[in-house]
Amino acid sequence: xxxxxxxxxxxxxxxxxxxxxxxxxxxxxxxxxxxxxxxxxxxxxxxxxxxxxxxxxxxxxxxxxxxxxxxxxxxxxxxxxxxxxxxxxxxxxxxxxxxxxxxxxxxxxxxxxxxxxxxxxxxxxxxxxxxxxxxxxxxxxxxxxxxxxxxxxxxxxxxxxxxxxxxxxxxxxxxxxxxxxxxxxxxxxxxxxxxxxxxxxxxxxxxxxxxxxxxxxxxxxxxxxxxxxxxxxxxxxxxxxxxxxxxxxxxxxxxxxxxxxxxxxxxxxxxxxxxxxxxxxxxxxxxxxxxxxxxxxxxxxxxxxxxxxxxxxxxxxxxxxxxxxxxxxxxxxxxxxxxxxxxxxxxxxxxxxxxxxxxxxxxxxxxxx
Amino acid sequence: xxxxxxxxxxxxxxxxxxxxxxxxxxxxxxxxxxxxxxxxxxxxxxxxxxxxxxxxxxxxxxxxxxxxxxxxxxxxxxxxxxxxxxxxxxxxxxxxxxxxxxxxxxxxxxxxxxxxxxxxxxxxxxxxxxxxxxxxxxxxxxxxxxxxxxxxxxxxxxxxxxxxxxxxxxxxxxxxxxxxxxxxxxxxxxxxxxxxxxxxxxxxxxxxxxxxxxxxxxxxxxxxxxxxxxxxxxxxxxxxxxxxxxxxxxxxxxxxxxxxxxxxxxxxxxxxxxxxxxxxxxxxxxxxxxxxxxxxxxxxxxxxxxxxxxxxxxxxxxxxxxxxxxxxxxxxxxxxxxxxxxxxxxxxxxxxxxxxxxxxxxxxxxxxxxxxxxxxxxxxxxxx
Numbered sequence: 001x002x003x004x005x006x007x008x009x010x011x012x013x014x015x016x017x018x019x020x021x022x023x024x025x026x027x028x029x030x031x032x033x034x035x036x037x038x039x040x041x042x043x044x045x046x047x048x049x050x051x052x053x054x055x056x057x058x059x060x061x062x063x064x065x066x067x068x069x070x071x072x073x074x075x076x077x078x079x080x081x082x083x084x085x086x087x088x089x090x091x092x093x094x095x096x097x098x099x100x101x102x103x104x105x106x107x108x109x110x111x112x113x114x115x116x117x118x119x120x121x122x123x124x125x126x127x128x129x130x131x132x133x134x135x136x137x138x139x140x141x142x143x144x145x146x147x148x149x150x151x152x153x154x155x156x157x158x159x160x161x162x163x164x165x166x167x168x169x170x171x172x173x174x175x176x177x178x179x180x181x182x183x184x185x186x187x188x189x190x191x192x193x194x195x196x197x198x199x200x201x202x203x204x205x206x207x208x209x210x211x212x213x214x215x216x217x218x219x220x221x222x223x224x225x226x227x228x229x230x231x232x233x234x235x236x237x238x239x240x241x242x243x244x245x246x247x248x249x250x251x252x253x254x255x256x257x258x259x260x261x262x263x264x265x266x267x268x269x270x271x272x273x274x275x276x277x278x279x280x281x282x283x284x285x286x287x288x289x290x291x292x293x294x295x296x297x298x299x300x301x302x303x304x305x306x307x308x309x310x311x312x313x314x315x316x317x318x319x320x321x322x323x324x325x326x327x328x329x330x331x332x333x334x335x336x337x338x339x340x341x342x343x344x345x346x347x348x349x350x351x352x353x354x355x356x357x358x359x360x361x362x363x364x365x366x367x368x369x
Numbered sequence: 370x371x372x373x374x375x376x377x378x379x380x381x382x383x384x385x386x387x388x389x390x391x392x393x394x395x396x397x398x399x400x401x402x403x404x405x406x407x408x409x410x411x412x413x414x415x416x417x418x419x420x421x422x423x424x425x426x427x428x429x430x431x432x433x434x435x436x437x438x439x440x441x442x443x444x445x446x447x448x449x450x451x452x453x454x455x456x457x458x459x460x461x462x463x464x465x466x467x468x469x470x471x472x473x474x475x476x477x478x479x480x481x482x483x484x485x486x487x488x489x490x491x492x493x494x495x496x497x498x499x500x501x502x503x504x505x506x507x508x509x510x511x512x513x514x515x516x517x518x519x520x521x522x523x524x525x526x527x528x529x530x531x532x533x534x535x536x537x538x539x540x541x542x543x544x545x546x547x548x549x550x551x552x553x554x555x556x557x558x559x560x561x562x563x564x565x566x567x568x569x570x571x572x573x574x575x576x577x578x579x580x581x582x583x584x585x586x587x588x589x590x591x592x593x594x595x596x597x598x599x600x601x602x603x604x605x606x607x608x609x610x611x612x613x614x615x616x617x618x619x620x621x622x623x624x625x626x627x628x629x630x631x632x633x634x635x636x637x638x639x640x641x642x643x644x645x646x647x648x649x650x651x652x653x654x655x656x657x658x659x660x661x662x663x664x665x666x667x668x669x670x671x672x673x674x675x676x677x678x679x680x681x682x683x684x685x686x687x688x689x690x691x692x693x694x695x696x697x698x699x700x701x702x703x704x705x706x707x708x709x710x711x712x713x714x715x716x717x718x719x720x721x722x723x724x725x726x727x728x729x730x731x732x733x734x735x736x737x738x739x740x741x742x743x744x745x746x747x748x749x750x751x752x753x
Contacts, residue, residue, distance in 0.1 A: 273737065287656060
């Protein structure tokens with residue numbers, strides 16, 4: 001049993017804390033008003049720090065860290081609500097590393113770790129009951145090439161992605177493609193959303209894709225997609241964990257300074273008990289996330305643990321941020337204060353890669369129900 | 370980071386499990402006895418002695434006092450298995466009184482009390498709470514007057530649960546009327562079987578558990594009953610609370626598993642509401658288990674789990690409440706039916722647990738006191 005971090009993990013986090021403190025303060029509020037929705041300049045800097053390549057082999061420009069290292073780094077990013085396509089690019093890259101062929105790895109992973117290439121999973125199909133899609137799914141063959149049409153929603157940072165991971169139902173079954181986002185048949189529309197973090201609608205119309213862009217075996221997309229979603233859910237949990245730690249810190253600081261009725265509100269038990277509940281919720285997210293990360297890093301089955309982590313994280317994310325806002329009083333709803341960003345972001349993270357209900361259902365299945 | 374037991378710990382865990390499995394009949398009888406709410410019966414004593422004779426009741430203690438000189442993780446492992454097989458976590462002797470005797474008692478006290486505690490032969494009843502001193506323990510008022518060659522005790526105690534079968538009272542009493550109040554409290558060991566003037570009278574809880582009121586009427590106890598220094602008792606109590614909050618969710622995991630099997634058997638596994646509840650509970654129980662492991666790990670690494678222990682205590686109690694409540698909800702109206710009735714599910718076990726689970730929200734510090742500790746010690750919020 002060991003709840004401590006390794007020396008190299010401590011070094012990584014030390015650098016991350018300093019960097020984010022210096023570079024990312026107030027960043028989330030600034031960039032959500034820009035078209036990019038993140039800072040390309042800082043993206044280059046974190047590439048130079050080796051963060052984007054953290055979990056990739058040296059031969060592709062990575063530094064060969066573990067998935068657990070990645071989880072810890074994402075937790076730090078969560079504290080700063082660091083905006084950008086970091087987690088989704090990392091898990092996309094990992095799926096190429098695990099399932100791509102050598103020429104795909106050579107072509108895309110070094111570009112990714114260098115910070116030049118953003119890859120985004122475009123895997124969520126529209127629910128026909130919610131709204132009618134303009135372009136429906138189609139996959140056909142023409143002159144040995146695939147012609148793909150379809151609509152995908154909530155594609156993270158789709159507007160700045162160089163490649164999409166896209167699943168289509170071909171004659172061989174569900175097949176995963178790595179599609180060039182620059183293809184003239186692709187339209188990408190960032191959607192205005194609660195956290196201002198640019199989930200996109202991506203529309204493919206007669207996009208020509210060659211067999212070389214298939215990831216893994218044709219017809220075997222489901223396993224890879226499941227892996228992407230599992231990793232995504234865990235990294236979201238880590239990001240939420242960081243956010244909640246920061247919200248708790250901000251809230252306690254505020255309560256210990258703010259005076260009403262001639263005393264610090266932090267001396268009131270009603271406030272203290274809410275903060276204690278925030279701390280407990282946050283620690284639950286933290287250890288469930290760490291345990292799942294440890295299992296994934298060891299290559300052990302972790303579906304149940306990941307879903308326990310994300311189910312708790314999703315609901316805690318909402319609970320803790322709501323208490324944070326309430327304790328901040330009017331200050332918590334001011335646009336110029338960070339608290340409201342965490343509150344909005346908490347909802348987006350709650351929904352990303354499955355909300356609490358979704359993951360509790362997975363846990364139930366894992367229990368044999 | 371590593372969430373697994375070492376190979377040695379894993380081997381030890383198996384040995385402990387094997388004891389309970391080889392003593393299956395006895396374990397079951399002890400669990401049944403304990404769950405009557407009457408406390409330790411003959412089978413409880415027997416299984417405690419089987420655990421004790423192997424040095425497992427107090428594995429962290431030195432060998433000379435009946436321990437094995439092992440780390441806290443071994444104690445965690447024993448407590449986990451005890452919780453799983455017999456529902457009794459530990460004894461007050463092994464968990465609360467013993468550690469204070471070990472660090473503050475005289476050599477005579479250590480030699481007299483520690484070996485029988487470690488062997489599972491004696492039990493102590495915790496003597497802290499009084500009618501006017503619950504969460505505010507420092508307000509306790511039972512009087513211990515130094516009369517030169519003895520102490521004279523007058524006053525009463527409330528909710529001293531294990532009194533009717535314990536040999537000793539672990540008594541917190543006032544030796545000085547002083548402000549702040551906590552600076553006038555001392556700890557004593559009182560021989561309940563051989564001391565005149567003590568009356569133990571039963572109180573029954575909503576959960577069917579017997580607890581007690583204890584009255585001291587001009588009770589004389591020897592001078593060497595005092596543990597450590599006079600008026601330092603409150604410090605010892607707090608210290609022991611920090612260091613002995615080893616707890617587990619093994620009993621909850623066992624009941625949860627039975628509940629899951631029940632849901633499958635009764636073909637309710639397809640009900641989305643039940644699936645949601647059980648999925649959520651699994652995560653909650655697992656998070657509490659990780660809190661417990663963290664506290665044991667901190668103790669082994671010389672770190673004081675002051676707010677972590679409070680968080681663990683609160684979480685385990687509240688998770689237990691959630692578990693029994695969920696079971697009751699799954700049973701619907703059948704949940705209310707008591708033991709012995711043919712419509713009772715699990716022979717009414719959860720109906721009783723539902724009532725009995727209230728106790729853990731209160732005893733050893735209420736959830737609200739735990740929240741104070743988390744906020745003040747853990748988060749640095751002001752104390753008033």
